[in-house]
Amino acid sequence: MNSMLYIAKRDIKSIVFSPVFLMVSSLCTFLWSFSYIKSLIQFAFNSSAPKVFNSVTVSLHQGVVTGHISLVNMVFIFVVPALTMKLICEEKNRRTYDLLMTSPVSSCQIIMGKYIAGLGASLLLLFISILYPLLSGLISEVNYSLVFSSYLGLTLMTFVYVAIGLLSSSMTRSLLLSVIMGVVFNLGLWFLSQGSTSSDNDVFIAVMEHMSVGDHLFGFVKGTFRWSSFIYFLSLSALFVFLSERVLESSRWR
Amino acid sequence: MIEVTQLTKKYGERKAIDNLNFSIQAGSVVGFLGPNGAGKSTTMKILSGYMPATSGVARISDLDVFENPLAVKSMIGYLPEVPPVYEDMYVQDYLRFVAHLKNVSSENIVSYVGEALEKTQLETVKNRWVGNLSKGYKQRVGIAGALVSKPKVLILDEPTVGLDPNQVQEIRSLILNLKGDHTLLISTHILSEVQATCERVIIINEGSIVVQDTLENLTQKNDTPKSYEVEVLRDEDKLKKNLNQLPGVIKITPMSSGFEIHIDSEQLSGEQLSGHIVGSGSGLVGFRAGKSPGLESIFQRLTHRKRRQDKQGASE
Ligand SMILES: Nc1ncnc2c1ncn2[C@@H]1O[C@H](COP(=O)(O)OP(=O)(O)O)[C@@H](O)[C@H]1O
Numbered sequence A: 001m002n003s004m005l006y007i008a009k010r011d012i013k014s015i016v017f018s019p020v021f022l023m024v025s026s027l028c029t030f031l032w033s034f035s036y037i038k039s040l041i042q043f044a045f046n047s048s049a050p051k052v053f054n055s056v057t058v059s060l061h062q063g064v065v066t067g068h069i070s071l072v073n074m075v076f077i078f079v080v081p082a083l084t085m086k087l088i089c090e091e092k093n094r095r096t097y098d099l100l101m102t103s104p105v106s107s108c109q110i111i112m113g114k115y116i117a118g119l120g121a122s123l124l125l126l127f128i129s130i131l132y133p134l135l136s137g138l139i140s141e142v143n144y145s146l147v148f149s150s151y152l153g154l155t156l157m158t159f160v161y162v163a164i165g166l167l168s169s170s171m172t173r174s175l176l177l178s179v180i181m182g183v184v185f186n187l188g189l190w191f192l193s194q195g196s197t198s199s200d201n202d203v204f205i206a207v208m209e210h211m212s213v214g215d216h217l218f219g220f221v222k223g224t225f226r227w228s229s230f231i232y233f234l235s236l237s238a239l240f241v242f243l244s245e246r247v248l249e250s251s252r253w254r
Numbered sequence B: 001m002i003e004v005t006q007l008t009k010k011y012g013e014r015k016a017i018d019n020l021n022f023s024i025q026a027g028s029v030v031g032f033l034g035p036n037g038a039g040k041s042t043t044m045k046i047l048s049g050y051m052p053a054t055s056g057v058a059r060i061s062d063l064d065v066f067e068n069p070l071a072v073k074s075m076i077g078y079l080p081e082v083p084p085v086y087e088d089m090y091v092q093d094y095l096r097f098v099a100h101l102k103n104v105s106s107e108n109i110v111s112y113v114g115e116a117l118e119k120t121q122l123e124t125v126k127n128r129w130v131g132n133l134s135k136g137y138k139q140r141v142g143i144a145g146a147l148v149s150k151p152k153v154l155i156l157d158e159p160t161v162g163l164d165p166n167q168v169q170e171i172r173s174l175i176l177n178l179k180g181d182h183t184l185l186i187s188t189h190i191l192s193e194v195q196a197t198c199e200r201v202i203i204i205n206e207g208s209i210v211v212q213d214t215l216e217n218l219t220q221k222n223d224t225p226k227s228y229e230v231e232v233l234r235d236e237d238k239l240k241k242n243l244n245q246l247p248g249v250i251k252i253t254p255m256s257s258g259f260e261i262h263i264d265s266e267q268l269s270g271e272q273l274s275g276h277i278v279g280s281g282s283g284l285v286g287f288r289a290g291k292s293p294g295l296e297s298i299f300q301r302l303t304h305r306k307r308r309q310d311k312q313g314a315s316e
């Protein structure tokens, strides 16, 4: 148990104090600031414009925050694999993997430690992004409960992305390939679960709707989430973490 | 302490080690000697629990390495071929991390890390990045990591490979200092390495053990020199011809300066030989017993066989 936390601590430092993290977080901040301010101005312009007959008033949450959430989610699809790429891949390249394999720690402890580290770094980035909607409370009225509900959803989504990133890092010795695989898996997750409408089979559509990442995530964004969404995200994460553990354990037996 | 029975490891169809048997007593320092590709690292990886054997048993302190991996791993300090150091950590933090991984209790961490730093003389660099250290220092950090948990057994895989002569000397004296505290198994492909640090030697070639004995026994068997290095001022060719007719002289090989005379020590003693050369009036200026050939000849025999096979392999 302890070893797991020591591994987590070491790895989170190693990610957060790396040039990659610095680069990624500044790029993200730049992108988010640009887009957030832009849509904020747009929103202010729209709401100060004279009301046209039977036009719908849009809240800040719908007009600005929702777009921000989608952007953050989209950025995470690409960025989380870049943060998690080192986790196992680098250990193999640098041969520090040998240290882990010959220390009295189980594969499960190693993987969990690394998962926590990847999660920590990604959530740090997520924390930066929540500052935007929170700070817009200074100039406008913000529905905080919806912001928190949305971020709960994003956090759960991040759980899945990190698990996928960990799996891709365990599957290859190349950092680049690890990132590419992670992105492909993340996109695949979205596309596969979105493909439901293109089928004729009713049962298939019903099942796929239940499986759709988007539906679950936007439940949180709209504030209408179900408890099953928790189970959905957590079990997806558990699945990928478990697969990573299997990959690591099987490498002991080669 | 270490007991290996019928240990075999196959990579695919190729046997990297084949039916190894040896045992090492607690507290001894054993050299694991063999040319490159002999199977030293493979054996050590199995002993350290890095990977399983294809068949056979490896026991450490009466515990099967693969039945009790966690218990065995906390008793072992292992330095792989490439030191497993994190470049992005401070030396001190790295050693703390390793100590934690090896289950050193929190109250002992500081003192254990301190001792490891002291033994490996890393105190001056303890607050530097591992990544900025020279190769020799990284190797020392690796050794410090292996011994930080005060393991009963220390397994060092070619600890001096790739270092310059001064660094090699430093690592050797470090190993000598470790004697007594641990059971040590050190692999190397350099003979003098074993002679400098070990009490016993296991020579391995192509996955099989060729010889295992104490260093003393192996060198004593061949204590009387079998060759002499000779340097004369003049008439070298005449002298050589002359010596060739002497009973007991087996052959004469040229050296960078002078030549080497191989003799049958039962027919001819060193004293007789030197007397003969002085008597010839060639101006003897250098006369020195050749290197004790015991271990060397065994080792060379097996490396030669290996080279020949390498050549065959290449021509196929
Ligand atoms: N991972 C591996 N896959 C296939 N063959 C290997 C592997 N590791 C080592 N070998 C082979 O096993 C033999 C023994 O290797 P090794 O134990 O590293 O030798 P040494 O450490 O004595 O130089 C060599 O012929 C080597 O080519």
Ligand SMILES: [Mg+2]
Pocket (backbone or CB within 6 Å): B037, B040, B041, B042, B081, B157, B158
């Ligand atoms: Mg080797």
